[in-house]
Amino acid sequence: MSSSSRDRLSRLALLCMACGLAVGCSRREHWMNDTYPASGVVLVNGEHAEGALIMLFPSDGPVDVRNSKPWGVVNADGSYRLGTYELEDGAPPGEYDVTLVWSLGLGPDRLKGAHSVPEKAVMHVTISQTNNELPPIELSGVSVLPPPTARSGPLTP
Known part of the structure; x- marks a missing residue:
């Protein structure tokens, strides 16, 4: 086999591998739905x-095969932006029930679970x-x- 034939074969093999990786990547992301900004x-x-x-809990059934749920954290100014697959990437179109839990760190829900489930x-x-x-x-x-307060001194049993 000549040097130029080997080079062409190597390039073809690399091209096939690159196409295979691209197809593999698109399959990995195939389960994701399009998202739209929501705030x-x-x-x-x-x-x-x-x-x-x-x-957000979908009312019409799961938004994807992984049953992803859009979510967001409220900022100091009271605003939030939803994300589903990445931080603040939006939410898939559909109908949703909106839940709210307000716990800081590991503390209890300041709303006492009043809005923590879709029901x-x-x-x-x-x-x-x-x-x-x-x-x-x-x-x-x-x-x-009340919000949790910082404790002074060591924790006591």
Whole structure:
């Protein structure tokens, strides 16, 4: 086999391997659905619910084969942006029940589980194939546990 034939064969082999990797990568991502930007604001008794976790549960069945759920964490200004597969990448289109848990660190849910499961959702939303500004979540007159305080000194049993 001549040197030029070996070079062509090597290039062809590399091309086939590259195509195989590309196909493999696209298969890996094939289960993901398209996502669209989605954001909103959370206020509890007039205060920004910094650190609260928003999670969307699909009403129409799973959004993908892995049963992914869009989620977001509330910022200091009360805003959040949803992500499903990556941080703040948006949510797949569909109907969702929105849950809210407000625990800081390992502490208890400051809302005492009042909106932690789809059956107790704070609202129902539709994510469409556009930029989605979700209605504000405004809970008022609700009983809220105080935020955890820093302990001084060593922990005691």
